[in-house]
Amino acid sequence: MTTPAPVLVVTRLDDATADIVVEELNRRAAPVVRLDPGDFPTSVTVSAYVDSCGLAGEIRTATRAPALGRVRSVYWRRPRPYTAPPEIEGPDARWCVDQARYGLGGILAALPDAHYLNHPWRNRAAEYKPAQLAAAVRCGLQVPRTLLTNDPAEARRFVREHGPAVYKPLYNTDYTDKQGRGLTVWVDKVDPDELDAGVGQTMHLFQEYVEKVADIRLTAVGDHLFAVRIDGSPGVDWRRHYDELDYTLIDTPPEVASAVHDYLAVFGLNYGAFDFGLDAAGTWHWHECNPNGQFAWFPEPITGRITAAIADQLQHPDRNRP
Template sequence: MTAPSPVLVVTQLDDATADVVIAELCRREVPVVRLDPADFPDSVSVTVRVDGGGLVGEVRTATRATALEGVRSVYWRRPRPYAAPAGLDTQDARWCAEQARYGLGGILAALPGAHYVNHPWRNRAAEHKPAQLVAAARCGLRVPPTLLTNEVEQARRFAAEYGPVVYKPLYNSDYADDRGQSLTVWVEEVDPEDLDAGVGQTMHLFQQRVDKVADIRLTAVGDRLFAVRIDGSPGLDWRRYYDDLSYTPLDTPPDVAKAVHDYLTTFHLTYGAFDFGLDAAGRWHWYECNPNGQFAWLPVADQIAAALADQLQYPDRDRR
């Protein structure tokens, strides 16, 4: 009897969201191979041949060997950065890590016939906030007035015209203090008088603050939508106050559902985690879409995991 083809889960060891999906796949007796590219080459090895028949090869982890041409689906979650063996100097280490990124990374992104949730290159394209903003507006989502600039006078003018306004980082880059402790740049309201020459040092995103009564996290898996209302946040950025929050599943308005599906189609995504602000009139104001957002703490986590498992287990079904 031919062994069933596995699902490849590309992520780091500490990933609660992937754990929920893997548990559901295991419950269904679907074989799973977990791989973190950062373990290459220390505990991961790969050999691939490409000829007229396409890509054929094998990847070996510490616990198993997998034929890459037999992978049915790839769940691309949160792998660590590509790495180099210990003991190399800075230049050699950087060179080896880049070779791993474009070599192993290129192989994992080119598996023949595999269904990706999501393809890593699609994730990367969909992470750029300016592209998100344009796509959301074109798809009919309600986007707050937004300014992208490195000119302080333009920022002050925008804040005066559309205030109150908030500042949002364009990407969650790694940042640490002098002690090496990781720091997070949160969404914060800004005063025009606080905008100074620092604006000119890089690109900034300013946006009119939504007068919201609650937040909404909408998780999309193919054609299935799972919306949750988030109440209780004492500040603008609810991610800072998990212990204070309450969560209530709710229905997605038809116009928002259509726009969300159009948005996924624009970026060729199967999965997306959308954030909205809900105003007193019941209007959904779009903030962003994380193409690889987490969901394990939500009350509908089991339903989302089942929807993802369906995508990964049955790649030949109709899908986005």
Template sequence: MAEGGPPVLVVTRLDDATADEVIAELNRRRVPVARLDPGDFPTAVTVSATLDGTATTGSLATETRTVDLERVRSVYWRRPTPYRADLAMSDQTARWAVEEARHGLGGVLAALPGAHYLNHPWRNRDAEYKPAQLATAARCGLYVPPTLITNDPDQARAFADTHRPVLYKPLRETEYADAEGRALTVWIDDVTPAQLDDRVRQTAHLFQRRVCKTADIRLTAVGEKLFAVRIDGSPGVDWRRHYDRLTYTSISVPPEIAEGVRAYLDAFGLVFGAFDFGLAPDGLWHWYECNPNGQWAWFPDHITSPITAALADQLQYGGNA
């Protein structure tokens, strides 16, 4: 490790370009970094933690690094792969082994003494639930479009008829694949009352009044620093489907939005959050969601560089950044 000081632990999968940006910046600063994917446990990760009532000591070891638990300065919790079990195990034994790993290694990773988390995995988990997001954003003074979560087709049709035009939004970005194993995405899209039949009963659905917008806004919050980007050029309601047509412009954050965003982060105990807004013709920012572990590295370099530096500051200096 570069300078022999306390390391930053980056918890993520191998193919994480966003984490790579931050790791490269920490390396430039000669801050020691250890990368760990819990999905590699137990084949390529070893944990040994001693808890004796006065301290937590021990080590985490990967194929290339060994880290003392009590010396980790910060944890950058990104996107680890799921825990896995030996393929030779029976289904029941495999499920048991995975849960033991999750609560054993996962519990140790979530309780490193003195470490600054960005974000703590349990805070990420709590902040992923859309109903909690919507209610918290409203309490924090952010404007939330009328939204319905239901599995009742009659209620869904009535809502769509009253608030048209209405969008369907997935409640979570759950991994989904077709029969050939190709990854699929459930997009945000318009929905009409006629489309809402008895299939709505099969699970929970989120419907929201579509904002009449002139642009989208992605606001990335890192501690006290806020980076807002206006996104123009999307021909549809979900700009993620049209990256090749988008343009990005850094913009200032209105004081009332900054106040609401910081109150939102405090409510969930987050250090980082990626907020999405729709910008109405009258200038009102309509709050859509906050991904507590959202992406930002696809922006042009002049936008990503300050975000990268802010994240590296948090991990290098902890809560003092």
């Protein structure tokens, strides 16, 4: 009997969202291989061959050795950065990291016939906020007025004319203080008088604030949309108060559903976590789409339904191909 082709889960060890998907795949007896590229080359070994038949070979972890040509699907979550062996430093280490990224990373992005959720290159393209904003407008989503600038005077003018306004980071990178403690830059309202020469030091994003009655997180898994109304946030950024909020599954308006599917198609995504602000008139104001957003913090049965949809995509990729 031929062993079923495995699902490759590319992520770090501490990933609660991936954990529950792996548990569901295990429950279904679907073979899973978990791989963190950050473990390469310390505990991951690769042998890949290319000939007239294409890409073949295997990746060996501490416990698994999947054949490259037999990977059924790839769940690309949140792997650690590529690294060099600890004894290598300076330019040599940077060279090793680049070779790992373009070598192992290129192999993982070129697995023959594998179904990706999402392909890492599609994730990367969809993470740029300016591209997100342009695509959202083009797809018919309601987007608040937005300014991208490093000009302090222009930033103050925008906030005065379109205030109240908020500031949000263009990318949620790892950020620590001098003691190494993790820091988060939250979405928050800004006062024009607070905008000084620091604005000129890099790119900033300012956006018209939506007077909302609730937030909405819409998780798209292929053709399935799971819209969750979020009530009870005491501040602008509801992500600061997960445990204080109420979550309710709601229907997605047809025009929003159509625009969301168009948006996914623009970037070639099979998954996306969309954030909206809901105003008193019932309008959904689009804020952003995280192509790799989490969902494990939702209560049941919401988490279970999203998990099942993802497991379906990974277990039965042939049902999800056009």
